[in-house]
Amino acid sequence: MSFSARYGTLIGLLAIVALFAALSPEAFAKGSNLINITQQMSLLAIVALGATFVMSLSEFDLSVGAVVSMAGIVSVTLFGAGWGIVPVMLVTLIAGFAVGAVSGLAIATYRMPSFIVTLAMGTIVGGITYWISDGATLFGNIPVGFRDLGRGYLAGIPVLTLWALAATLFAAFILDHTELGRRILAIGGNREAARLTGVRIVPNSVWAFGLCTLFAALAGLLLTARLGSAHPTGGNGFLLQAYAAVFLGMTAFRDGQANALGTLLGAAIIAVVANGLTILGVPNYLQDIFTGLIIIGAVLVRNIGGRTA
Amino acid sequence: MLEIAGLTKRFGGVTALDGVHLDVAAGRVHALLGENGAGKSTLLKCLSGVHRADAGAMRLSGRDFEPASPRAAEAAGLRSVHQELNLVPGFTPYENAYVGRAYPRRFGRVDWKAMRTRFAALRDRYSLDLDIDAPVGRLSVAKCQIVEILRALMDDAQVLILDEPTASLSEDEATVLRRIVRDLADQGCAIIFVSHRLDEVFALADDYTVLRNGRSVGSGRIADTSRDGIVALMAGEAFRHERHGDARAPGEPVLELSNLRAGSGRSPIDLTVRAGEIVGLYGVVGSGRSSLLQAIWGAAGQAQGHIALEGALLPPSGIESRKRAGVAYVCEDRRNTGLVMHHSILDNAVLPHLERHRAMEALPVVSWRRARAGVRSALEGLSVKYGGLGDRISTLSGGNQQKIMIGRWFDPSLKLFLLDEPTRGVDVRSKAEIHALCNRLAGEGAAVLFATSDLEELLMLASRVVVMAQGAVTLDAPNSAVTRQSVIDATFHAPPPAPSQPETRP
Numbered sequence: 019m020s021f022s023a024r025y026g027t028l029i030g031l032l033a034i035v036a037l038f039a040a041l042s043p044e045a046f047a048k049g050s051n052l053i054n055i056t057q058q059m060s061l062l063a064i065v066a067l068g069a070t071f072v073m074s075l076s077e078f079d080l081s082v083g084a085v086v087s088m089a090g091i092v093s094v095t096l097f098g099a100g101w102g103i104v105p106v107m108l109v110t111l112i113a114g115f116a117v118g119a120v121s122g123l124a125i126a127t128y129r130m131p132s133f134i135v136t137l138a139m140g141t142i143v144g145g146i147t148y149w150i151s152d153g154a155t156l157f158g159n160i161p162v163g164f165r166d167l168g169r170g171y172l173a174g175i176p177v178l179t180l181w182a183l184a185a186t187l188f189a190a191f192i193l194d195h196t197e198l199g200r201r202i203l204a205i206g207g208n209r210e211a212a213r214l215t216g217v218r219i220v221p222n223s224v225w226a227f228g229l230c231t232l233f234a235a236l237a238g239l240l241l242t243a244r245l246g247s248a249h250p251t252g253g254n255g256f257l258l259q260a261y262a263a264v265f266l267g268m269t270a271f272r273d274g275q276a277n278a279l280g281t282l283l284g285a286a287i288i289a290v291v292a293n294g295l296t297i298l299g300v301p302n303y304l305q306d307i308f309t310g311l312i313i314i315g316a317v318l319v320r321n322i323g324g325r326t327a
Numbered sequence: 328m329l330e331i332a333g334l335t336k337r338f339g340g341v342t343a344l345d346g347v348h349l350d351v352a353a354g355r356v357h358a359l360l361g362e363n364g365a366g367k368s369t370l371l372k373c374l375s376g377v378h379r380a381d382a383g384a385m386r387l388s389g390r391d392f393e394p395a396s397p398r399a400a401e402a403a404g405l406r407s408v409h410q411e412l413n414l415v416p417g418f419t420p421y422e423n424a425y426v427g428r429a430y431p432r433r434f435g436r437v438d439w440k441a442m443r444t445r446f447a448a449l450r451d452r453y454s455l456d457l458d459i460d461a462p463v464g465r466l467s468v469a470k471c472q473i474v475e476i477l478r479a480l481m482d483d484a485q486v487l488i489l490d491e492p493t494a495s496l497s498e499d500e501a502t503v504l505r506r507i508v509r510d511l512a513d514q515g516c517a518i519i520f521v522s523h524r525l526d527e528v529f530a531l532a533d534d535y536t537v538l539r540n541g542r543s544v545g546s547g548r549i550a551d552t553s554r555d556g557i558v559a560l561m562a563g564e565a566f567r568h569e570r571h572g573d574a575r576a577p578g579e580p581v582l583e584l585s586n587l588r589a590g591s592g593r594s595p596i597d598l599t600v601r602a603g604e605i606v607g608l609y610g611v612v613g614s615g616r617s618s619l620l621q622a623i624w625g626a627a628g629q630a631q632g633h634i635a636l637e638g639a640l641l642p643p644s645g646i647e648s649r650k651r652a653g654v655a656y657v658c659e660d661r662r663n664t665g666l667v668m669h670h671s672i673l674d675n676a677v678l679p680h681l682e683r684h685r686a687m688e689a690l691p692v693v694s695w696r697r698a699r700a701g702v703r704s705a706l707e708g709l710s711v712k713y714g715g716l717g718d719r720i721s722t723l724s725g726g727n728q729q730k731i732m733i734g735r736w737f738d739p740s741l742k743l744f745l746l747d748e749p750t751r752g753v754d755v756r757s758k759a760e761i762h763a764l765c766n767r768l769a770g771e772g773a774a775v776l777f778a779t780s781d782l783e784e785l786l787m788l789a790s791r792v793v794v795m796a797q798g799a800v801t802l803d804a805p806n807s808a809v810t811r812q813s814v815i816d817a818t819f820h821a822p823p824p825a826p827s828q829p830e831t832r833p
Contacts, residue, residue: 211663
């Protein structure tokens, strides 16, 4: 794999940063703004890293946005019932894992299309979330210790940034260094070849989908900690952006394969573009158009480059 | 009707057809016969415009016939029906018949009624029992085969090619199909009929041509020949192959199959493979070799019967149980179901036994350092040529890929190797190396069961020969006790006709 194919997307990010720095040397290029971007991208990165597991399996999980929302509502409801920080987080993360595990079990056992199953699962989770919250934004009785998980600084670095880095390392470790990860990638690469060498499709799929929604639930918890409240559809916007980040990441480092570092890079590109354009005073709808064009452009460049290589 | 003279076709350095002659007359059924790899498929592909011949002449109805594409061949009046069905399951028979054809139109809109009427007329012309309003997905395999034939007959075909049309049919269904073929011939169509059922050929065909090694080695009227005469033509002159393995006394039974059915409706199979034995499974495509190996490997969902390894009974399915018991399996299609082609050599090589390269015994964490070292030394032992372990496995030659597919299982504790077509599509040198590998495995006391469509390979490598036909074992004898002729003869031994059952397609 050539240098340009491996690092082209990274160079692209650096070029975008350099462009914004030239256009707005005072506001964008300031150190505090750059640190701020790492915080702004962190929740998106965590959801996208979860999606990286199912994309490695060559499947989709469209329930991640609903799970982010669910995690917020569940946690605030439990805090309201007087639960402590650790039990609330544990129960919420287990609930998040369970959503994906059920999808993965259904998809692998009955060979249903993941697109449809997880779309339905997301709808169901959204309904349950609405039911619990009665459609209202919940403020509840959120402990200060929990809120610090989403808004504090550690040695000058935002805690959220550290969460995103930890999630990246964890996802990279699972995918590159564990038997689970290699089996997920093998199934995603050639399902029948993996099956015939004895890779078990069902348990590995359950893990991949479970990890995906576990990450989404973590993002939901951190979102709630940061905002101090939870809205029943507050996380739904993450769905499309998360897959955009994974697709961007697939153009980096590995030859067209979803990978954790690439996903982090993808989330960074989306966050930098949003931040830079906001600082330049470009309206929101133009930001969306730019982000869409960048995704298509990255895939296009990689495909054309790949063909000539 | 169709005259072919001196047809030659080369693929690279391999001559697939070498001056083939074939004359097919109108109103007659012409059987095209030959072993696997004799050149039948290549000849049919030249006829239907898939391949272009390098030399030779073809004439259809007295005119030069050089189809540049399947469409051109069809325009000239030649139609093919392949063994695999090419139907859209959700479409009715008449909708399927119009796929790839111009739809009749009425006031600018598709005239479904005209389509149905035309197809119904065709059905009635051959007085067939066929529901043309049901989606073909609900029809039996035989009915689908009939739909394929009717589709080919939509425009008046002068020559109809039927490539093993009865291979997947029950005896009753095959009888119906043969009646249709006869009717077609009686109405003036010239029919080229490929079949691996010799009894069927004698019941149906008027003329025959036998291909061997890309040459037409005999042709004439069926009435003037005999079964033995045909088999002798297909087998060719006696070929002294190097008999192998007979000297080695086989050890204890490793694999014992009793009453194993690879799927519902399959014949029960009994088979024993002993330690140090190399058993070769031979048969035409579709004879059940691959299904049998998959059933032994536990990869077929609906196998029934007993599979025992060193006396211990294995569950009817489940690949894990086979791996634990010391069985290895290499499938026949390395591109589609064998390797993850866009993954690295390393990834593919470690996939079956990731747990062997753990950093710590108790944790499922891969030590890439150990994995690299292990794979590197294994590939050295197999004399695999590669650039780096991180290269995509698709960059290797077929022979090297195949060696990795076999070698990645190696483990001194392995008792049984199941190899499906271990040398398909590999070069001569790799083929010899893979054969040496099989001999080494057997020499170390493992049992090897391999399937092949290559008669030379069977007789060169196997210490015992097992022939399958239509899902049943028709010959099981030591290599020294068989001849080319007796092997080929066994591929035609149809088992007693299975009671026909209303078969519905999945």
